[in-house]
Amino acid sequence: MSLRDITQGLNIVKPYHDNSKAMQREAPTEKPHGGPIKETELENGSTQSGKTLVTWDGEGDPENPKDWTSMRKWKAIFAMSSFVFMSPLSSTIVAPALPAIASDLNIIQPAVEQMVLSIFLLGFACGPLVASPLSEIYGRVRVVQTWNLMYIAFNAACGGARTKGSIIILRFVAGLCGSATLGIGGGTLSDLFRAKDRGKAVAIYSWSPILAPLVGAVIGGFISQNKTWQWKFYASSLLSVVIQLSGLIFIEETYPPLLLRRKKARQATTTGANNLYTEYDYLDESRIKVLSTNLFRPFKLLATQPIIQILALYNAYLYGNIYILYADYIDLWTDIYGESIEIAGLNYISIAIGSAIAAECCTLINDRIYRTLSKRNGGKGAPEFRIPIMLPATLFLSAGMFWYGWTAEKEMHWIMPNIGTSIFVTGALACTISVNAYVIDTYGRYSASALAAVSTIRCIAGFTFPMFAPYMYSSLGYGWAGSILGFIALGVGLPAAVLLGMCGKFLRSKSPYASKSI
Structure with a gap:
């Protein structure tokens, strides 16, 4: 029986909860054999043609991640954020050791030397x-832990490399x-929080991949003074082992689809019933076709969704600038300001x-703006309420x-480029948080694929x-390069923010993947 057959002409009965009402919510999903359809979610116990639907037991169901206790939610967020933190740390921990790696492995070209740092990001x-x-x-x-285990092995193997290839x-x-968490972390936020409660969680998730590279660079600077460059890879892998083991506990x-299928299995075991189903059973019935559909979804989103295209280009520019800063930062302090590597890392x-x-x-x-605009909108939120902060944040970055480039160009006191760096990072991270929140609010169940497309x-x-x-920097100098x-x-930033603010609602209404619960 197909999903469409199940969801048509339901005669609602309440074998488990006699006093509860049938609850219907529109949520976008995809058929195993085709494109998006509208799917009706019904309360646990609804039946049709002798079958019983297993779903959440209304509001307050402790099995529904959105209704977990705050402590349980934040434990899950911090556990996932640890995985999110670890991989970007490995991207820059080698930055202070690039000259040593280049010398040992006979790397002559500066671009190839930088590739040792940045090829991690191509993965x-x-x-x-x-x-x-x-x-x-x-x-x-399952995916996060499996992929992180493989990351540990290959990252440690980098320490044994003997050629540049x-x-x-x-x-x-x-x-x-190590990239599994980039989209999955955002998907976890969508699983755990409703839009009105999601701001702080998105900020923590967005902070991890920004903070991790700088922590990696600082650690890498101190390792360079006491150990060979190989220990940068060994140290990051050992730290990731600790996170892997803690993840098994926390x-x-x-x-939700997997949790509901587990709930169905438990009810079938305890009651002996063989007529139970969930709205996601097609995931089991046609696994290969569903896998094919899901694997192509990020490409579809990137190719067909203007929202994803705009935010992907905007976020790409932000991220590229951040990594220019990471890649060149040590050189500024060692070459221009004459600092040692470990002191340079403190910047x-x-x-x-x-x-x-x-x-x-x-x-x-962001949360205050979201609540205020939601109140003016009759208490109903919208992803576009995440956009206003992007305008001043773009001016900040x-x-x-400008500040960082020209103070470095004039070799002003070391505090001046640091102030410019802080201003830039403040604006860039604020924009990143807004972009992540907008994508998660817009695409709901598909937020992991949407964030993957953006990333x-x-x-x-x-x-x-x-x-x-x-x-x-050698051709233009720090001043004009920064300008x-x-x-x-x-x-890039101002038109993107204005365009989404003005046209976001229209674009969402035309998207078969956008969540209809906003």
Whole structure:
């Protein structure tokens, strides 16, 4: 029996809860053999043609992740954020050791030397396109833990590389395996929180991939003074083993279709009933076709959804600039300001300060704007209410690029480029938080695939931009290089925010993937 047959002409009965009302909610989904359809979710116990639907027991069901206790939700968020934190840390922990790696492996060209750092992000671009759709079939936890285990192995293998070709290939595969959380983490937020409660959780999730690279660079700087470059890979893999083991204890499955299928299995065991079904049973009946559909979904979203295309390009530029900063930061302090590597690494604290300001202030301001606009909209929220903060944040990040570039160009006191860095990171992270929140609010159940589509272009930018950084700064100097990047940020960011604010609702209404619960 097909899903469409099940959801038509239902005669609702209440064998489990006699006093509850049938509850219907529209939610987008996909047929195994075709495109999106509208699916009706009914309360647990509804029957049709002798079959009994297993679903949530209305509001307050403790098995529904959105109705978990706050403590249980935050435990799941912090556990997932640990995985989100670990992989980007590995992307930059090698930055201070690039000269040593280049010397040992006979790397002469500056672009190839930077590729050892940024090739990790090319793996980040490819991995979510597979990992996120898999998580929408097999669940979040299984995919994250499996891929993280593979990441540990390949990242440790980088320490044994003896040629430039081998370290580049191993870094790519390690990035591929470590990328699972990029989309899955956002999907977990969608599983756990309703839109009106999601702001703080999105801020924490968005902070992890921004904070992790700078922590990696600081740790890498101190390791460089006491150990060989191989220990950067060994240290990050050992830390990831700790996170992997803690995940076995703290991380929980949050994906609703998988939880409902488990609930059906428990009820079938305890009652002996063989007529139970969930609205997601087609995932079991046609696994290969559903897998094919899910794997192609991020590409479909990227090819057909203007919202994804706009946000992907905007986020790509932000991410590319951030990685230009990471890639060149140590060189600025060692070459221009004459600092040792371990002291130069301490300047990453300015990035941490900017990240903290954005995570705290953006959360408070964004949530307040969302509540205020929702109240004016009759108490109904909308993804576009996440957009207003992007306008001043874009001005901040552009101003930060100007400040950083020209104070470095004039070799002003070391605090001045650090101030510019903090201003830039504050604006960039605020925009990233807003983009992630907008995507999660818009695409709901498909948010993992949507974030994977956005992260693909973003990570390609993170891979390519740093390779041009040495040539850009040597040709233009810090001042004009920072100015050009700042002007481009204004030209990309302001129109993107205005366009989504004005046309977002129309674009969502035309999208078969957008959540209809907003």
